[in-house]
Amino acid sequence: MNRRHFLKTTSLTSAGLLGASRGLAQAASPWSADAFHFGAVYFRGQNNPPREDWERDHRVAAEDGHTLFRHWVPWNVVEVSPGKFVWDDYATMLDLAARHGIGVVLAEMLVDFPEWLIAAHPEARIEMASGQKRQSEMHISSVNGGHHALCLNHPAVSEAAERFLTAMADRFRGHPALLGYDIWNECTQYVAERLCFCSACQQAFRDGLKATHGDIATLAKRWHRPSLPAFDQIELPRTPVLFPDFLDSIRWRNDDAHHWMRWRRDVLRKADPKAMIIAHGNAKTHADASVCVGDDFRAADHCEVFGYTHYFGNGHPVLLSGDLIRGASQGKPFWRAEAIGGPQWFRRKIGDPRPVMDELNDPAAIRLDALITMATGATAYMNPRWRSLLDGPLFNAFGWYADDGSRTAKSAEIKQLAAWAAQPDVRPLWKMKPVRSDVAIVLVDEAQDWCYAMQGDTTAYAGCVRGLHRGLTAAGLTCDFAKPDAAMLRAHQVAYVPFPVAMSGQTLSTLVTWAEAGGHLVLEACAGYFDEIAHSFPQQPNRALGDLFGPIVEHGSFALDQHEGLKIQSAAGELPCALYRQTFRATEGIEVLGHYEDRSPAIVRRKVGTGSITLIGSNPSYAMNKAAPSRAVLHALLQSKGEVDSVENQCVVRHFASGSRTATWAVNPTSKDCEITVRAPSTPSVLRGRLLNYDAGTSSAKLSVPARDAAVLLFETR
Numbered sequence: 001m002n003r004r005h006f007l008k009t010t011s012l013t014s015a016g017l018l019g020a021s022r023g024l025a026q027a028a029s030p031w032s033a034d035a036f037h038f039g040a041v042y043f044r045g046q047n048n049p050p051r052e053d054w055e056r057d058h059r060v061a062a063e064d065g066h067t068l069f070r071h072w073v074p075w076n077v078v079e080v081s082p083g084k085f086v087w088d089d090y091a092t093m094l095d096l097a098a099r100h101g102i103g104v105v106l107a108e109m110l111v112d113f114p115e116w117l118i119a120a121h122p123e124a125r126i127e128m129a130s131g132q133k134r135q136s137e138m139h140i141s142s143v144n145g146g147h148h149a150l151c152l153n154h155p156a157v158s159e160a161a162e163r164f165l166t167a168m169a170d171r172f173r174g175h176p177a178l179l180g181y182d183i184w185n186e187c188t189q190y191v192a193e194r195l196c197f198c199s200a201c202q203q204a205f206r207d208g209l210k211a212t213h214g215d216i217a218t219l220a221k222r223w224h225r226p227s228l229p230a231f232d233q234i235e236l237p238r239t240p241v242l243f244p245d246f247l248d249s250i251r252w253r254n255d256d257a258h259h260w261m262r263w264r265r266d267v268l269r270k271a272d273p274k275a276m277i278i279a280h281g282n283a284k285t286h287a288d289a290s291v292c293v294g295d296d297f298r299a300a301d302h303c304e305v306f307g308y309t310h311y312f313g314n315g316h317p318v319l320l321s322g323d324l325i326r327g328a329s330q331g332k333p334f335w336r337a338e339a340i341g342g343p344q345w346f347r348r349k350i351g352d353p354r355p356v357m358d359e360l361n362d363p364a365a366i367r368l369d370a371l372i373t374m375a376t377g378a379t380a381y382m383n384p385r386w387r388s389l390l391d392g393p394l395f396n397a398f399g400w401y402a403d404d405g406s407r408t409a410k411s412a413e414i415k416q417l418a419a420w421a422a423q424p425d426v427r428p429l430w431k432m433k434p435v436r437s438d439v440a441i442v443l444v445d446e447a448q449d450w451c452y453a454m455q456g457d458t459t460a461y462a463g464c465v466r467g468l469h470r471g472l473t474a475a476g477l478t479c480d481f482a483k484p485d486a487a488m489l490r491a492h493q494v495a496y497v498p499f500p501v502a503m504s505g506q507t508l509s510t511l512v513t514w515a516e517a518g519g520h521l522v523l524e525a526c527a528g529y530f531d532e533i534a535h536s537f538p539q540q541p542n543r544a545l546g547d548l549f550g551p552i553v554e555h556g557s558f559a560l561d562q563h564e565g566l567k568i569q570s571a572a573g574e575l576p577c578a579l580y581r582q583t584f585r586a587t588e589g590i591e592v593l594g595h596y597e598d599r600s601p602a603i604v605r606r607k608v609g610t611g612s613i614t615l616i617g618s619n620p621s622y623a624m625n626k627a628a629p630s631r632a633v634l635h636a637l638l639q640s641k642g643e644v645d646s647v648e649n650q651c652v653v654r655h656f657a658s659g660s661r662t663a664t665w666a667v668n669p670t671s672k673d674c675e676i677t678v679r680a681p682s683t684p685s686v687l688r689g690r691l692l693n694y695d696a697g698t699s700s701a702k703l704s705v706p707a708r709d710a711a712v713l714l715f716e717t718r
Helices: 003-008 051-063 088-099 115-120 155-172 199-213 216-222 244-271 285-292 296-300 318-329 356-361 363-375 409-421 427-431 445-455 459-474 505-516 543-549 631-638
Strands: 037-041 066-074 079-081 103-109 178-182 276-278 306-309 334-338 380-383 439-442 480-482 494-497 520-523 553-557 567-570 573-576 581-584 591-595 601-608 611-616 652-658 661-668 674-679 685-688 690-695 700-705 709-716
Touching: 037 103, 037 409, 051 066, 051 088, 066 088, 066 380, 088 103, 088 155, 103 155, 115 155, 155 178, 155 244, 199 216, 199 244, 244 276, 244 296, 244 445, 285 318, 285 445, 285 459, 296 306, 296 318, 306 318, 318 334, 318 363, 318 459, 318 480, 356 363, 363 380, 363 409, 363 652, 363 661, 363 709, 427 652, 427 661, 427 709, 439 459, 445 459, 494 505, 505 520, 505 543, 505 601, 505 611, 520 631, 543 601, 543 611, 567 601, 567 631, 573 631, 661 674, 661 700, 700 709
Parallel strands: 037 066, 037 380, 066 103, 103 178, 178 276, 306 334, 334 380, 439 480, 439 494, 494 520, 520 611
Antiparallel strands: 553 581, 567 573, 567 591, 581 601, 591 601, 601 611, 652 661, 661 709, 674 700, 685 709, 690 700
């Protein structure tokens, strides 16, 4: 059957999800179509559903509104001996998907190395910080060997990997079900123990330093190591410590990781120019970037569609994950690549606290999880399992469907959501974009690096980010995330930088310049106290901040264990704080906005250009993990000029816009129905929930929002 005839026999159209192959005329990417998509990982090369169920499962998935499948392609499962690729099962998967109107994303799994390659190149095995070499271990989800065994910095490994990626694209290029390739699953190494110290990495680190610094004398001065004789004497530091060589190694790690992510992209684009390059991170930039190269902002640069896994053991809410990835994606479509459809049993012990994931056995919790994902602006909601695995320690975990593929109460909930999302009156929502927030939470790489090097973990830094997101959300403010980049900050009125203790001169200059152009910059304790290699300055603040404020810091304490319960009093109310404590000196041109209990100045502000800079002597963001300050205190601190949403009954409100239309989402995370009043520019169409009253005089609407559900209103603003 030729390709043209095959397409005529399927249910696919260019207006549907599978405007399927990017090579077809008028083909539409699912991420630009007016639809929201549901799906899951179905096939993993190993640990798959029984072959006799494949046809039925695809039919059931299509009947239940699933429009996306992601299939893992483990290298060691496909290339069973050098140059021998076994693609038969994947070809069946794509043919079944095309027949049932399901789009397919092929997720390359280079981290599952062929065991013949491990045997042929033992010198390329990953060396851990302990000096121990990685073995050919089993992958916890696909249950196949070779997992994370070899290092791509060895030419023999990268050359073989290029042949594998090219072979995959050559085999499936132009298939009507193929949407694109998902590169580097979750874009992180997860833990520091998975970083490599092999000879090839050592040499790549030295080469990078030489390219950056030129000669060994320059580097020796930077690192305070005047007797360092040559680049070949340098080794990657193996223990976190606050020295320049370790901080530089963090940056090299990230550069190297993203070199190989770009490389994946380029190899696949060369072999298949028309398929999309897709990726998803781990939504932990604020905790993982320094420890294990998990920078979602950098990863999003390499693809057309980005996304995220939210794992409920990550210690932050799903709302933060969606907001973070929306910021990292910078206007690109993004997807929830892996939700969690239920609990797991791996290494659970009697007496352990009940994991949050257990809640996902309840269909109502899955509904809430999906609706929060939608409200952050994602375009698809995927599960890591369509049906549960049968082998390995993750058996019976996460699936929406039962172990035998039969429907469950959880799959019925997803079917209902998919049917709602596909209704003609609801479909306009999926063309709309989230409205930008006035306030950006600014993530500073150097500050997270400093925290990791100083403390041995990123707990303090990540805690500040999580707390700030929690506090701003509780105050009715949408949270956008950004890096200290002029283009990213341009859309915002306020930039709040939590835990800004270390910043390069360039970072500091970018933030100050943005403030001088009209932005309101809020910096927590010890802003820029250190530069990017942990050099501190005799006067504080320093560099660009010192030029504006002068040396106004009188005292400072980094005894983060002593300042829990610290409070700042302001005209707007009390601001709980934690971690560090600085006091300021009031000088000409500086407004004192808050004091500690001993009356020493704790918050100061200076007008700069057409904007302002506010310095806070402690870290209220960290304290917000326990209790959010009053709305009045936060709004006085932020000087936000935008409208603020109601925060009745813990509802989260988000706004979307497209042309003359706007939409408002109100998500109720509680277990009781609630009522909430939201802004309403005109009489709304009610797409979900119930409208109790519309008041044209106050431009407001009163809604009833069901428990663990959402109300959604659509407005014509012309």
